[in-house]
Amino acid sequence: MTEAVDILVTKTERSKLQDINLENIPFGKYFSDHMLEADYENGEWKNVEIKPYQPLLLEPSLAALHYGQAIFEGIKAYKDDKGNAWIFRPQDNFRRFNLSAERMNMPVVPEEIFIQGMRQLVALDRNWIPAKKDHSLYIRPFMFSSDAMLGVRPSETYKFLIILSPTGPYYANPMKIMVEERYTRAAPGGVGFSKNAGNYGGSMLAATEAKKQGYDQVLWTDSTEHKWLQEVGMMNVFFIIDNVAITPDLKEGTILEGVTRSSVIKGLEEMGIRVEERKINIDEVIAAYKAGKVAEVFGTGTAAVIAPVKELNYKGFRMEFNPDNYRISRHIKSWLNDIREGKTEDKYGWMVKV
Ligand code: COI
DSSP: OOOOOOOEEOOOSSOGGGGOOOSSOOTTOOOOSEEEEEEEETTEEEEEEEEEOOOOOOOTTBHHHHHOOEEEOOEEEEEOTTOOEEEESHHHHHHHHHHHHHHTTOOOOOHHHHHHHHHHHHHHTGGGSOOSTTOEEEEEEEEEEOOBOOSSSOOSOEEEEEEEEEEOOSOOSOEEEEEOSSOOSOOTTSSTTSOBHHHHHTTHHHHHHHHHTTOSEEEEEOTTTSOBEEEETTEEEEEEETTEEEEOOSTTSOSOOOHHHHHHHHHHHHTTOEEEESOOBHHHHHHHHHTTOEEEEEEEETTTEEEEEEEEEETTEEEEOOGGGOHHHHHHHHHHHHHHTTSSOOTTOOEEEO
């Protein structure tokens, strides 16, 4: 059981909602009327506040900007036909957030701030949840070190915030992917499994170079052989080969434990498809492709949900796929949408009412 926390609420005087149309909105561009903010000082969380969305006043010496103790989460809220607001699997993101916090030597955030605060914030800004298909309210909890100090050591103070962003589909089109051979996203013993800002900062150059060659993103490979597959862009990756779903396992700590990943695994099992969480390397994918056995390749993540891949390029060898024929991932996507929109029974208790 968690204790209730007192959250000071200050409401905006004028909603920005009247200025925007909640249809076909780009990902992460608009923010709702309110945000949650809390401070960690002297070993405890305090000043938990919901207030109008506003800029932060920060010191140029802010530790997070220099040494990168910064973590975040991505969660989505949906509206059902009756106008009720629901959040998808927030407990799983809460657990993962605190795993990231521990790895980055940051304090954990208590459930009553993370979950209760999120529910209260979403309830206040519930009119910002778009009703359109494939749209949702993206919830972004994040924490960063806030000492004003240039010494390299874990900060003594931190800020935790939650902001909300109404959003449409993340990737509109199937992706062309370059298999990465030079850069590394994560190595065993590193921080690959955590959702820390540096993982994303470190990925951008590879993605930019892939874009110059006409690709949308990279398929990350291991740090020594550049053969063992990890994540696609910022998502977990799945292959349907010979009617078996294969996704890299999490044992080495190089891969984010995706909440969508685990939901997709459940959906595949419900479809009667065998799921193998194991190491998979690019040679196996190439051999299966040559034998005509790769039926689908897709990424899974909170933002995009399921993003089909239409091409993989490995050292100039192009493997082309036709997402129009992706029967399994399409089924899983609509199964997940139906649970989220309240059209299918939520038998795993994934939806939390606001
Ligand atoms: C996700 O798939 O949710 C991501 O991690 C992308 C996000 C950082 C925008």
